[in-house]
Structure formats: structure tokens, C-alpha cells
Amino acid sequence: MEKRILGRTNFEVSVIGFGGIPIQRVDKDTAIDIIERAKATGINFIDTARAYTNSESLIGYGLEKAGRENFILATKSMKRDYDGILEELNISLKNLRTSYIDLFQFHNLRSFEELDQIFSEKGALKAIKEAKEKGLVREIGITSHSPEILDKAIDTGEFATIQCPYNPVERQGEELFEKAHRMNIGVIVMKPLAGGAITNAKLSLKFIVNNPNVSVVIPGMDSVRQVIENANVGKNIKPLTEGEKAIIFEEAEALGTEFCRRCGYCLPCPQGIDIPYQFLMEGYYTRYNLQEWAISRYNNMPANARDCIECGQCETKCPYHLPIRKMLKRVEEVLG
Ligand code: SF4
Ligand code: SF4
Known part of the structure; x- marks a missing residue:
């Protein structure tokens, strides 16, 4: 070493x-x-x-x-x-x-x-x-x-x-x-x-x-x-x-910059949404060819992207300044 x-x-x-x-x-x-x-x-x-x-x-x-x-x-x-x-x-x-x-x-x-x-x-x-x-x-x-x-x-x-x-x-x-x-x-x-x-x-x-x-x-x-x-x-x-x-x-280009690093600093969400998990499931759907599995996990969560009330608290805590509200809408479009 x-x-x-x-x-x-x-x-x-x-x-x-x-x-x-x-x-x-x-x-x-x-x-x-x-x-x-x-x-x-x-x-x-x-x-x-x-x-x-x-x-x-x-x-x-x-x-x-x-x-x-x-x-x-x-x-x-x-x-x-x-x-x-x-x-x-x-x-x-x-x-x-x-x-x-x-x-x-x-x-x-x-x-x-x-x-x-x-x-x-x-x-x-x-x-x-x-x-x-x-x-x-x-x-x-x-x-x-x-x-x-x-x-x-x-x-x-x-x-x-x-x-x-x-x-x-x-x-x-x-x-x-x-x-x-x-x-x-x-x-x-x-x-x-x-x-x-x-x-x-x-x-x-x-x-x-x-x-x-x-x-x-x-x-x-x-x-x-x-x-x-x-x-x-x-x-x-x-x-x-x-x-x-x-x-x-090639992988870096495909990811771009608008993606969740799963640090968890945006939590807790007042609606109880596990924010990084939403993006993880979206990734399983779009990148890893696990569509059915991702949809079923998403829909079984106690709270998911569709419960977001757009209060914006999470975005003030994300060190990457991600537009979380916008990204969650995309998750719901894909998995909802
Ligand atoms: S904007 Fe949505 S996801 Fe973010 S903290 Fe508020 S309710 Fe939770
Ligand atoms: S703070 Fe930002 S990068 Fe970290 S888990 Fe939340 S959304 Fe993802």
C-alpha cells in the first residue's frame, strides 16, 4: 500500500x-x-x-x-x-x-x-x-x-x-x-x-x-x-x-451535476419524506433497470415525493444547493 x-x-x-x-x-x-x-x-x-x-x-x-x-x-x-x-x-x-x-x-x-x-x-x-x-x-x-x-x-x-x-x-x-x-x-x-x-x-x-x-x-x-x-x-x-x-x-457526463450524493443533511423533512431515498429509487429505475422493484418500494414508503408541500426547508440545508422540490416532482413523474 x-x-x-x-x-x-x-x-x-x-x-x-x-x-x-x-x-x-x-x-x-x-x-x-x-x-x-x-x-x-x-x-x-x-x-x-x-x-x-x-x-x-x-x-x-x-x-x-x-x-x-x-x-x-x-x-x-x-x-x-x-x-x-x-x-x-x-x-x-x-x-x-x-x-x-x-x-x-x-x-x-x-x-x-x-x-x-x-x-x-x-x-x-x-x-x-x-x-x-x-x-x-x-x-x-x-x-x-x-x-x-x-x-x-x-x-x-x-x-x-x-x-x-x-x-x-x-x-x-x-x-x-x-x-x-x-x-x-x-x-x-x-x-x-x-x-x-x-x-x-x-x-x-x-x-x-x-x-x-x-x-x-x-x-x-x-x-x-x-x-x-x-x-x-x-x-x-x-x-x-x-x-x-x-x-x-462517460459516467460523469451522464450524471451531470444535479444529482443527490445521499449525505442526508437535508433531513428531517417535516412531511417525513426520506429525501435521499426518493432519488435512490429513481436511480434504480432509470439507471439500473429495476423498474418494477423501484416502483413498488417507492409506493410502499410511508411518505414519498408526492407528499412534499414545497416548504423549501430541505433546500436550505443541502450542501450542493440542489433544487430538491423540482427534483422530487421528477421522481413522482417517474415512479408515481
Ligand atoms: S420542500 Fe418538500 S421535501 Fe423539502 S422539506 Fe419541505 S416538504 Fe420536505
Ligand atoms: S442534502 Fe442534498 S445531496 Fe444530501 S441527501 Fe439531501 S438532497 Fe441529497
Whole structure:
């Protein structure tokens, strides 16, 4: 497995890291198997979050078995205030069964105002810097879907890493990654498959690791098979062939930019609509030739696109500024 230096942290990380969202779906024994296999394949970077329900706990069991010292461990919190973030840091330490977090990140900054909150007198940055002095945290990073927010964040000099989506469909971070690399700031890539919209995982990961400004990419994994397949991409990395480029860019073009990445930030909907699930079913219908199945799942949902009252709340929360109301109308036309 190729190793890269994570910016000024000087952590030597496997170019393929472990994304901690999907592990929420598995039981404790499977989680332990997955983490042990990650170690065996050379994956040494794990990223999770307070927001991923029991992900930290499951990873904690895995770390206990596979050896905490074998991993660079990253987690994150959505709290922006001093007390709130300290409370979450303590929960993370307990869940992860560790006495320190290698990289503690401010999770999913959605606006410049949130950045200001972190930097305020009673803000979260002060708390995490104090935790760093006490040895509870080794390095501090920040994550966002917005390159503009991350650009402003790195100019402050407070962050050793950034985490941002990047894949063949979403390349808006490339300039930022160049700048981060010049500033010796580690670049962690999330959403390597655009939230599941990209079907060729191997080629998408290969595309990402071919960018020399990327330190580590963190595909989510919930099976030993996925760990092995993803880890293989980080071994003996070669440039994409012309044929491979044609395949991935054809898929990227077909997806366009107006598609759901299934991040779930638009939820909850006051009408109880599982918004990303609507688009998932639409994708099964239009892209995967599962028409009958998708229609039956759609119609069996307690609430679906036709229940939308167009209040617009979801659109203010979507980091991709998707016209969700318009898109839901399309879903109802296809599946209703
Ligand atoms: S616009 Fe529709 S889908 Fe969005 S939050 Fe309102 S009711 Fe829910
Ligand atoms: S609609 Fe937007 S916020 Fe909701 S899951 Fe999709 S990408 Fe995320």
C-alpha cells in the first residue's frame, strides 16, 4: 500500500483510508473483522464522526482487537461551541476506546458564519486547542463540502488538514488541493463515489489517487470484500489508461451535476419524506433497470415525493444547493 505524508502532521498514511459511515450497518463481530482486515491490507487511516451513530463504538472494538497503535485515527464533531465540542470529544474518546485522537476535525462547515462561531471567544477551536495541549488531540483539521469555506479556513493557519469531496464528477476542489499542498496541509478526500452515484469504484479511486495533491481518500466500507478491493487500488498505482478515462468521464457526463450524493443533511423533512431515498429509487429505475422493484418500494414508503408541500426547508440545508422540490416532482413523474 502506497503511503503519503498527511501535510504538516507528518503522519504517514495509507493512500486508501477507511471511511466510517457504512460500518454503522454491521454488527460488532463483523466490524472487528473489517478493521483487522484493514490493518492486514495496509490501511492505517480511519475516519469517523460523532454524527455517524454507532460508527465510533464499532471502530473502537476493532481498534481494541487490531491494536490502536497501528492506526492514525480521525474523528469529527458538528459542535461549534466550547462546551459542546468538549462534551463530544469526551464521548469520542470513550467510544473509540482510546486516550487520544490523532486528528480531530470540525465537521461539515456549511457557512462562513459557522467558521466565525468556531473562532469566537466561546468557540470550539479554543476548546480543541486546549485539548491538544493536554495530549487528547494531536492535530486539528476541518471538513466541508465547500472549497470556498476551506480556502478561507486554511488561510487562518489553524488547520493541519482539510477534508472535501472529490471524484470524477466533483472536481471543484482541485485548485484548493493545489494550494493546500503548497501550504503543507493534508488533503483528505471524502465522497470518492459521489455518494454512491458513481458505480465504478475502482476507477474512481484510481482517478483520485492519481492526483498527487491528495494525501488520502476515505471510501466507506462495510465488508471485508470491500476492504480488499479498495486497498488493492492503493498498491502499485499507475496512471489511468485512455480506455479507463473514457469509461469514467462517460459516467460523469451522464450524471451531470444535479444529482443527490445521499449525505442526508437535508433531513428531517417535516412531511417525513426520506429525501435521499426518493432519488435512490429513481436511480434504480432509470439507471439500473429495476423498474418494477423501484416502483413498488417507492409506493410502499410511508411518505414519498408526492407528499412534499414545497416548504423549501430541505433546500436550505443541502450542501450542493440542489433544487430538491423540482427534483422530487421528477421522481413522482417517474415512479408515481
Ligand atoms: S420542500 Fe418538500 S421535501 Fe423539502 S422539506 Fe419541505 S416538504 Fe420536505
Ligand atoms: S438532497 Fe442534498 S442534502 Fe439531501 S441527501 Fe441529497 S445531496 Fe444530501
